[in-house]
Amino acid sequence: MTSLTAISAQRTTPLDVAAVRQDFPILRQRVHGKPLVYLDNAATTQKPQAVIDRLVRYYTEDNGNVHRGVHWLSERATDAYEEARDIVRRFLNAAELREIVFVRGTTEAINLVAQTYGRTHVGAGDEIVISTLEHHSNIVPWQLLCEEKGARLRVIPISDSGELDLDAYEKLLSDRTRLVSVVHVSNALGTINPVDEIIRLAHRRGIPVLVDGAQAVAHMKVDVQALGCDFYALSGHKMLGPTGIGVLYATSSLLEAMPPYQSGGDMIRSVTFERTLFNTLPYKFEAGTPDISGAIVLGTAIGYLTQVGLDRIAAHEHELLEYGTDALSRIPGVRLMGTAKEKAGILSFVVDGVHPHDIGTILDREGVAIRTGHHCCQPLMHRLAVPATARASLALYNTREEIDALAAALGNVREVFA
């Protein structure tokens, strides 16, 4: 009973955004004389003081190489590194520690799967299914693999509102499909894809599914076992952690069967000039000295997200998304791109007669940081028939006042280009 009460209390208590903002020192800055309004969270999130402090403390007190030394510092660093792995495991609800592989980020996670699982399972005439919403990082690795193997890339189409066409998806699946790789939350439009349904349909045919979770994990609860996905990829810096660290989750049966990605130190059990025995999971996939501090600090970032509560964060961002959608819809000449029913906190838009790049420059002078461009989704931009969009992306520390500042700054855009 107590735990149930605690959960419902967490759901009903709104996020204390003023308190959260206190934890992010960078937000206190002024830009061009205006308070910083940081709305580029899909590119990278800011870091709470706890994360910054942990990074400093690691290099002040804990630095040593992992899995090597018998000395105190090495042991300390190893313990913290492996503890971080367990924090990630619990965060994603993975069944086993060895299913958590530290990588540089989502891009490397996807490349790892393409180069190991892909190269051993995809052959001439086979097919890989992705979607129109994909980031270049979930297109290009598969394209290269298809070129190498004589395989074919199939793409799930989307509706004008930015939702995947599931009927078309089902028809794309065939005996030739070797893998489905889709984004959980679209970085360009905010669409939350029905990955559970996507996985169910693929698994019915015995096809494994990779989910690109880069834009999901800081904004909603993710349970890889409940989803049933075979691979899940994420980046630390998009979830309040540092750059250079990310995670590939994969089921242990798949990881066991996959050949190593990179080779060298730490990923071996024994080496002679004749033969090398590889290390056990997950170390088989972690060649060389890893980003030790990055992994540890990612653990701290996850701790922070968990403490604030992902349900609360999701509710807060959803409320802001609705407020922002309403605010931007009222501005004449502004057209929102991506109006899926299930959406995360991303406001992608264009302004009649004004190129997004010009919007970005004018907003920056008002202290408002947004992303403008193709968001590494050129095929999606092509589908939407725009060269680029302006994108405001939300995080737990954003406020209604910041949405108001965005709307006011968009008024300046109209003034300049009147």
Next chain:
Amino acid sequence: MMSDLQELYQEVILDHNRRPRNFRALDDARKAEGYNPLCGDRLTVYLRVEDGLIKEATFQGSGCAISKASASLMTESVRGKTVAEAEALFERFHRTVTASPDAPVEDLGKLSVLAGVRQFPVRVKCATLAWYALRAAAEAREDVVSTE
């Protein structure tokens, strides 16, 4: 509105953005495409060169106000120049848009209105995109030039 924004988006620039001059393709002309992968701006510059003189320069494509206005102004200012003179003008223009904000602005005729770009280093690529394409077209290179 802050003054550096006003300086960037001067009326001449907004006018050339709204109504770009020489905005058309040229048949039987040298051409080259300029592409800025950062923002997706893509311009094709066409050049008709006779006896070493630029008889006509035109462009087509899509881009932000700065890249479009810069391309439009460029097509006007290189007409009647030799390729070498156009190249020299590009060098002076490049110097102007990358100079420190306090440096005096060189007289480049109409092109001087783009001097405000110096306050916005990330927009230099927008202002120079058409010029890189012009250089490639003059050298009769068919490939896509990139500002990256």
